C-alpha cells in the first residue's frame with residue numbers, strides 16, 4: 001500500500017528503511033578523497049615513531065651544560081631519516097636537523113639561533129639556558145601503536161587522508177559509490193544550447209540535481225531528458241533502472257493528464273512506498289523501491305521543489321547508503337518573523353548572515369512560486385519550519401540545510 005501525504009519525518013524514515021548499505025571496496029589512498037571510510041585505521045607505529053628533534057641546532061647532554069660546559073665539540077651531523085648517532089664523550093654534541101632522531105645520550109637541543117659554530121666547535125650564547133627535553137617530541141607522546149585513528153563512517157577530507165597514511169597501507173576500504181541516474185521529464189524541456197520554441201523551457205533540474213550530488217562527492221552515471229510519452233518513458237526509465245541503484249526522476253508526478261511517471265515506474269516493477277509529503281515546496285514527491293537494492297525518487301518538476309527535495313531527501317539517503325556517520329543539521333535563528341498559514345511544513349530559502357558579534361542568523365528569501373528559482377542563486381539553503389504553527393517569531397531556531 002502506497003502511503004499518502006506523509007510527514008517529512010515519516011518520508012525520511014521510509015526512505016532510510018529502503019536504502020541498502022553499499023558494499024565496501026579498496027581504493028588507492030589518493031583517490032579516496034571525499035569517500036566514506038569503511039575500516040578502522042589504526043596506528044602502524046607509535047607517533048612520533050622515535051624521539052624526534054623539532055629544531056635545527058645541536059643535541060647535547062644537559063648534564064654537561066649544567067657542569068659549566070658552554071663550548072661543545074661537534075662529533076657528527078645528523079639529518080632527518082638518518083639512523084641516530086651517539087654522543088661519544090662528555091662535552092660532545094651532534095649537529096641535528098628538524099625531523100631527525102635524537103642522538104643516543106642526548107637529552108636537549110640548543111637551536112642554531114642560540115649558538116655560533118666555528119672550527120668544529122659549537123658555543124652557546126651566555127644568556128641561553130637549555131632545559132632537558134627542549135625541542136624533543138618524545139616517541140609515542142601523541143599516541144601509541146595500534147591506537148584507533150579513524151573509525152568507519154568518517155568522511156575522508158584532507159585531514160583524514162593525512163591521518164589515514166599513518167595506517168601504513170597504500171589503499172583503503174571505502175564505500176562503493178551507488179550508480180546514480182537522473183531523468184528529467186517534460187515535453188517542454190530543452191537543454192541549454194539547443195533551439196527553444198515559444199513554449200519551451202530550459203531544462204535546469206537535471207543539472208541542479210547533478211550539481212547538488214557532485215558537490216557532495218556523488219558521481220552521476222547517466223542523465224537523460226525524456227518526453228511525457230508513456231511508451232518512451234517506459235522503455236527509457238526501464239533501461240536506466242537496469243543500470244543504476246538510485247534513479248532520480250524529475251517532473252510528471254502531479255495529478256495532470258501527462259503526469260505518467262508514477263504509473264510508469266509501478267509498471268516497471270517499482271513498488272511505490274509513498275506519494276506526497278505535507279510540505280511546501282515539494283508536496284508531490286514520490287518514492288519507490290525495486291527489489292532489495294534499487295530506489296527511485298520521483299521529484300516534482302518545479303525547480304525549487306526538485307532542488308529542495310534533492311537536498312532534504314536524496315542527499316541524506318545517499319549518506320546513509322555509504323555508511324557515513326549521521327550528521328545533525330545545523331540550527332539557525334530566523335532574522336525576522338515568518339508567517340505561513342497552509343497546513344504544511346515550510347521549506348524556506350534563506351541567506352545565512354554573520355553579525356558583527358560573530359553570531360549568525362537566517363534571513364528569509366521566500367520565492368514567489370516553486371518555479372521561481374532565480375532567487376535561489378543568492379541563498380545558502382533553506383530552513384525547515386514545522387507544520388502546525390502559523391507564526392514563527394524572529395529568533396525562532398530551525399534546522400538549516402545547505403544547497
Ligand code: AMP
Pocket residue numbers: 184185186188189201202203204205206250251252253254256299300301302303371
Ligand atoms: P511537472 O512536475 O512536470 O508538472 O512540472 C512542474 C513545472 O516545472 C512545469 O512548469 C515544468 O515546466 C517545470 N519543469 C519540469 N521539469 C523541469 C526541468 N527539468 N527544468 C526546469 N523546469 C522544469
Ligand code: MG
Pocket residue numbers: 185186187228251252301
Ligand atoms: Mg511535466
